[in-house]
Amino acid sequence: MSKPEVGADRGPRSHRAEQMASKLLQRLRSTPLKEERGPGPPDEPPESAELVDDTEGLSLRLSGTLSLSEDSLASQESDGMGTSYLGSDGHGVLPLTESKSQDENSSYTLLTKQLREMWERSQNVRIPIRLTFEVTDANIVQDAHAKYVLYTIYLLQTGQYDPSPAYISCRYSDLYHLKRRLLALFPSEMRGVSFPCKRVRKNFTPETIAKRSRAFEQFLCHVASLPALRASSAFLNFFYLRDIQKAQALTCAGLYKLALPIWTNSWRLQEKLCPSGPSTHRLLVLAGLVVCHQELDTLEEAQAFSERAVALLQDAQDKHISLLVPFLNAHIQLSWRVGIDKRESEALLQRLQETGHYNHNVPSLKEFLVKETIS
Secondary structure, three states: OOOOOOOOOOOHHHHHHHHHHHHHHHHHHHOOOOOOOOOOOOOOOOOHHHOOOOHHHHHHHHOOOOOOOHHHHHHHHHHOOOOOEEOOOOOEEOOHHHHHHHHHHHHHHHHHHHHHHHHHHHHHOOOOOEEEEEEEEEEEEEOOOOEEEEEEEEEEEEOOOOOOOEEEEEOHHHHHHHHHHHHHHOHHHHOOOOOOOOOOOOOOOHHHHHHHHHHHHHHHHHHHOOHHHHOOHHHHHHHHHHHHHHHHHHHHOOOHHHHHHHHHHHHHHHHHHOOOOOOHHHHHHHHHHHHHHHHOOOHHHHHHHHHHHHHHHHHHOOOOHHHHHHHHHHHHHHHHHHOOOOHHHHHHHHHHHHOOOOOOOOOOHHHHHHHOOOO
């Protein structure tokens, strides 16, 4: 069977399409190129099935000079990502990838600079450190005499990471007596300070305990925000006086493992409530920490607390000079045992001897703990 000849049964429409194609090719051949095209595969004539009837519109859209660069052709052949487009005058423009990458790099640089400036500004902004109180636990206790709720209240410092939170355990009656004492000492400051009232019924329901817990937090935060009330002995003794008395009794009885956690929590309470000044209570707690750590053979901790006490006493000058010698003796001995330079403390002790503040009958820290009356 013989193959049919191409175009044998073409009609007038096909003939007109051929004329359109020939006109288009002639127009393209007559248009000069600005730059010679690099080597590449020869162009294939378009198939007649792909042509459209809009010859005039097609020729108008293709009119002008097309400029092709060798770099753009090479980039298109290598990764297929190059993009060329016609400018307003019909001339070709270089691919957009290079300009786009430059814009992206500049935007990345700008963003990095802005982030760096924001970080530097944030480092210069100081967040105020504030003491806050949080009730973390409330247990109903039933003993032979009464039934009550025991609240566990943590003291936290906001504005920084607090690695050593302190806590107290107290009843409603303890906080109520604190409020009465502060009201008697500071009537103007305590005027208008709210405090949860005692209820006749439903004192142990979860709702009542939750409301009282929030009220206790607000009450303590308000009192601690007033400098006069926060520095008062009534407020400070409420937090750690009973614990110091208990730790002293355990230390004098030789129960160092039981006394050490109480001394440690008392020190943390003092660091948050009254971080400056070598008060007698602070020095007593430091003496308890040094003695307990030394007896439990944790010498590094004992040396660190003795050094802290010596620094506080040096700042106090002559106010607590009688306690400086016992702490210096302990610090010199502990520094020698842990391998830390003790010459500065020895020189200070020598100066005390020359000024007459040192004598051989000075009690040790343990003797000081036994004899001291805490009130």
